[in-house]
Amino acid sequence: MEGKTYVDDIDRSIYDMKNEDRDAYRLQEGLTASIVEQISKTKRDPEWMRQFRLQSLEIYNDMKIPDWGPSLDGLSMEQIVTYVRPNTKMQAKWSQVPKEIKDTFERLGIPQAERESLAGVGAQYDSELVYHNVRREVEEQGVIYTDMESALTGTYSDMVKEHFMKLVTPRDHKFAALHGAVWSGGSFVYVPPGVSVEIPLQSYFRLNAPGAGQFEHTLIIVDEGASLHFIEGCSAPKYNVANLHAGCVELFVRKNGRLRYSTIENWSKNMYNLNTKRAVVDAGGTIEWVSGSFGSHVSYLYPMSILKGEGAKAEFTGITFAGKGQNLDTGAKIVHSAPKTSSYMNTRSISKDGGVSTFRSSVVVTKEAKKSKAAVSCQSLMLDSISRSDTIPAMDIRTQDADIGHEAKIGKISDEAIFYLMSRGISEEEAKAMIVSGFADNVSKELPLEYAVEMNNLIRLEMVGSIG
Amino acid sequence: MSNSLIQINQLTVCVEEKEILHGVDLEIKKGETHVLMGPNGAGKSTLGYALMGNPRYEISGGTIYFHGKDVTAESADKRAKEGMFLSFQNPLEVPGLSLGSFIRGALEQRRGCRIKLWDFKKELKQYMEFLQIQESYADRDLNVGFSGGEKKKAEILQLLMMKPDLAILDETDSGLDVDAVRTVSKGVREFQKDKDRSLLIITHNTRILEKLDVDYTHIMVNGRIVKTGDASLVQEINERGFEAYLNQKQ
Numbered sequence: 001m002e003g004k005t006y007v008d009d010i011d012r013s014i015y016d017m018k019n020e021d022r023d024a025y026r027l028q029e030g031l032t033a034s035i036v037e038q039i040s041k042t043k044r045d046p047e048w049m050r051q052f053r054l055q056s057l058e059i060y061n062d063m064k065i066p067d068w069g070p071s072l073d074g075l076s077m078e079q080i081v082t083y084v085r086p087n088t089k090m091q092a093k094w095s096q097v098p099k100e101i102k103d104t105f106e107r108l109g110i111p112q113a114e115r116e117s118l119a120g121v122g123a124q125y126d127s128e129l130v131y132h133n134v135r136r137e138v139e140e141q142g143v144i145y146t147d148m149e150s151a152l153t154g155t156y157s158d159m160v161k162e163h164f165m166k167l168v169t170p171r172d173h174k175f176a177a178l179h180g181a182v183w184s185g186g187s188f189v190y191v192p193p194g195v196s197v198e199i200p201l202q203s204y205f206r207l208n209a210p211g212a213g214q215f216e217h218t219l220i221i222v223d224e225g226a227s228l229h230f231i232e233g234c235s236a237p238k239y240n241v242a243n244l245h246a247g248c249v250e251l252f253v254r255k256n257g258r259l260r261y262s263t264i265e266n267w268s269k270n271m272y273n274l275n276t277k278r279a280v281v282d283a284g285g286t287i288e289w290v291s292g293s294f295g296s297h298v299s300y301l302y303p304m305s306i307l308k309g310e311g312a313k314a315e316f317t318g319i320t321f322a323g324k325g326q327n328l329d330t331g332a333k334i335v336h337s338a339p340k341t342s343s344y345m346n347t348r349s350i351s352k353d354g355g356v357s358t359f360r361s362s363v364v365v366t367k368e369a370k371k372s373k374a375a376v377s378c379q380s381l382m383l384d385s386i387s388r389s390d391t392i393p394a395m396d397i398r399t400q401d402a403d404i405g406h407e408a409k410i411g412k413i414s415d416e417a418i419f420y421l422m423s424r425g426i427s428e429e430e431a432k433a434m435i436v437s438g439f440a441d442n443v444s445k446e447l448p449l450e451y452a453v454e455m456n457n458l459i460r461l462e463m464v465g466s467i468g
Numbered sequence: 469m470s471n472s473l474i475q476i477n478q479l480t481v482c483v484e485e486k487e488i489l490h491g492v493d494l495e496i497k498k499g500e501t502h503v504l505m506g507p508n509g510a511g512k513s514t515l516g517y518a519l520m521g522n523p524r525y526e527i528s529g530g531t532i533y534f535h536g537k538d539v540t541a542e543s544a545d546k547r548a549k550e551g552m553f554l555s556f557q558n559p560l561e562v563p564g565l566s567l568g569s570f571i572r573g574a575l576e577q578r579r580g581c582r583i584k585l586w587d588f589k590k591e592l593k594q595y596m597e598f599l600q601i602q603e604s605y606a607d608r609d610l611n612v613g614f615s616g617g618e619k620k621k622a623e624i625l626q627l628l629m630m631k632p633d634l635a636i637l638d639e640t641d642s643g644l645d646v647d648a649v650r651t652v653s654k655g656v657r658e659f660q661k662d663k664d665r666s667l668l669i670i671t672h673n674t675r676i677l678e679k680l681d682v683d684y685t686h687i688m689v690n691g692r693i694v695k696t697g698d699a700s701l702v703q704e705i706n707e708r709g710f711e712a713y714l715n716q717k718q
Contacts, residue, residue, distance in 0.1 A: 415523070416524075419523065426548075
């Protein structure tokens with residue numbers, strides 16, 4: 001039995017669907033030490049992880065909910081069931097995945113994406129990985145691509161222990177602590193020195209059970225001189241209960257390594273997306289973020305790059321689309337802490353039907369970071385007079401010897417431009433969609449073709465209410 | 469009357485509640501080329517926008533019949549689909565939308581079907597060569613960073629690709645150098661080759677008209693057409709300007 005959820009503003013039927021709740025078992029609602037113990041036991045955590053979870057829970061209980069951003073009042077922690085395990089074990093063969101789950105993935109286009117020769121698929125259904133397949137050629141290169149649970153006990157367990165939540169610690173903020181206590185699922189990737197992974201690795205996260213949170217952990221280590229493109233895509237069905245996503249992404253780029261991390265997030269419109277992403281880059285290395293934030297009720301998302309080796313580079317390209325009832329607080333942080341580091345932030349935000357989009361940028365240049373360069377460019381487009389767009393730039397520059405630029409533009413969609421397109425036979429809705437897609441092309445240009453198409457479809461879905 | 473392409477009856481147009489056109493009558497038949505001249509601020513461009521259906525230009529009275537159908541209340545995209553085209557005096561810039569994909573999208577809307585990329589590219593290339601537009605411009609963002617002349621050539625490129633029944637050219641020659649005017653004029657002549665197509669050329673100078681066949685010339689002053697004549701009227705304006713008409717205040 002599969003039912004479409006009711007959506008008042010636009011037809012999101014291809015994204016908003018839910019399957020009958022048929023989970024093997026669920027933990028009682030609310031979070032206590034015994035629940036965390038239970039999670040740890042079920043997951044067969046090593047002892048250090050069990051302790052880590054319990055410590056994180058203590059920190060979580062001590063910390064306050066952030067009060068500087070969009071309201072989180074609608075988020076009832078007691079209601080969030082933190083751990084939902086699907087009725088299936090991890091499977092390597094597509095044919096063994098249960099039909100119901102398969103249908104959901106099929107509608108999201110995952111098998112197609114794989115057919116189109118993308119590297120491996122690690123798709124997370126609720127809190128466990130149900131389908132995981134790494135292409136042989138990637139394995140042959142010595143690349144490790146596995147789910148986090150296996151990584152904890154596998155050959156690379158020491159490496160995981162050494163890096164896990166070291167970049168984003170549980171003390172970072174309340175939801176990082178929560179993540180530390182209840183994290184489940186996610187991916188571990190290790191690319192050995194000098195190895196170039198030619199095809200992008202991708203994973204698809206999806207929430208399904210009502211009231212279930214999602215706390216997947218992504219840990220990627222790109223060793224010296226290696227390179228990787230990792231793609232993360234998210235979509236979730238819509239429910240009445242407040243849903244929470246508090247994932248964590250930790251990226252380590254070693255000397256002269258290169259990592260591109262692309263995300264299209266499309267959460268259902270009741271979701272609280274409180275995600276933490278961070279990268280640290282050694283000398284000569286490069287981190288490139290490509291980020292599209294769609295959906296969710298409230299988002300707090302500010303991927304951070306720490307440029308700690310000489311000549312390290314960071315590039316952040318992002319788009320945020322806030323529609324009716326959405327308050328999306330996004331941005332990026334860059335810390336320059338070594339000489340000759342450089343960064344470029346290029347973001348667009350769109351607000352429509354009363355949506356609120358806030359862009360926060362933070363650039364820190366320490367006194368060690370001489371001859372560094374940082375440039376920030378952010379543009380906002382408001383599609384009507386009831387929507388809001390704010391830009392909050394912060395810069396903390398501790399050396400005279402740095403080259404810093406900042407540019408911000410906030411504008412409304414031009415009626416004359418809409419008329420211009422209409423005078424060529426293009427409908428008003430279509431004209432607006434074309435202008436908005438064009439505005440978002442900083443991101444779509446950076447995405448692999450099929451993802452760019454998906455993003456344009458998302459924009460069309462938001463603008464026109466259909467996929468043409 | 470079956471020959472009539474557009475018929476404008478007693479059209480009054482307001483912009484921000486101020487009446488700019490005070491009852492304009494004009495009929496253009498299939499295959500005819502009309503020139504609309506007049507001093508700055510006479511309301512020429514207002515007529516162009518109102519015919520095309522710019523919502524900022526509110527029609528407060530009168531009717532517009534196109535192909536025998538009342539289009540007075542129709543939106544711009546519908547008028548375009550029925551075969552109307554406006555070449556803009558100041559074409560707008562649309563970042564992220566390439567000239568080529570814009571034209572293709574517009575053509576698909578006009579014809580109501582997908583257009584094969586190969587056929588489209590071939591035709592586009594031909595016209596781009598004809599108008600001396602560099603091929604790379606097809607992939608550039610629509611009008612972004614185009615010079616004044618390039619924007620106008622891009623408008624004529626759209627005209628030739630879209631093949632409308634009625635083309636309204638709003639000051640297509642203004643601000644162009646001699647070479648660009650020549651190219652634009654060449655494009656307009658190419659459009660005229662099909663004897664069923666009609667033109668309304670809005671201009672306040674006459675360079676663009678030198679090599680074109682003109683059937684009628686209208687003089688607009690203060691929101692009214694004060695004089696209609698044949699091609700020789702262009703010559704007269706060339707020699708004596710609008711002086712004689714400015715004093716005809718009603």
